[in-house]
Amino acid sequence: MDETIQLQAAGLKKKFGAETVLNGIDLDVHKGEVVVVLGPSGCGKSTLLRCMNGLEAPTEGSIRLDGETITSGGRNITKQRQRIGMVFQSYDLFPHKNILDNITLAPVKVQKRSKAEVEQQAEKLLKRVGLWEKRKAYPRELSGGQKQRVAIVRALCMNPEVMLFDEVTAALDPEMVREVLDVMLELAQQGLTMVIVTHEMQFARAIADRIIFLDGGVIVEEAEPEQFFTNPQTQRAKDFLQTFTYEKRKTS
Ligand code: ADP
């Protein structure tokens, strides 16, 4: 990680009708940094990520990538969005296209790159996530964990500067969660700038350079993972972490 601010939210507010979902978010993500965003369901984590890659327009404030404002729907939005990759819970692969074609479609069509060059990169990335053998298979022939790894490769093949992950393992069977998280750990080690929303607390602790705890539309707590998980400063963070711990009920 270096000191360069790559992605920045400044005074970010987002309202849906009368509901204020984000109420003034200031967040600098540095080059090579891994920021994990935690918070209760409905607190605005997805909305924050969606604003970050221009899928939602801020009501107030701004998002900047390398100092350049991202304006949802603006003239440069397509270009900007290519620089910020996003992976969701649902991988949305095209069912009638094989894995390789699913991955190469956007780089060829949107980025106008040569098919041969993109395929070469796609195969290299597929090897890295252990799925090269599946390059000619169709999505229905893959497990959920494999499809999610393909979705990550598809995003990476656009050569983004930043990757956003929104609960990418939430819909997976437990035994497939690990293989997806391992890919993300490897990306972090290679210095990719990442913003991750996850409910996997051990993973969050392992991968994060910094934890952001969101509640009530604001950043309630911001800390290094060790600090956040062993010694949260706010009651709201304590209550949130409590929902992930189990204790034997005392019988008397
Ligand atoms: P989280 O990802 O933390 O669970 P979300 O960002 O998905 O939370 O949602 C935060 C709040 O914003 C919720 O109350 C949700 O209903 C509302 N919301 C999200 N997207 C929209 C939308 N497009 N239109 C109206 N309300 C929305």
Ligand code: MG
């Ligand atoms: Mg969400």
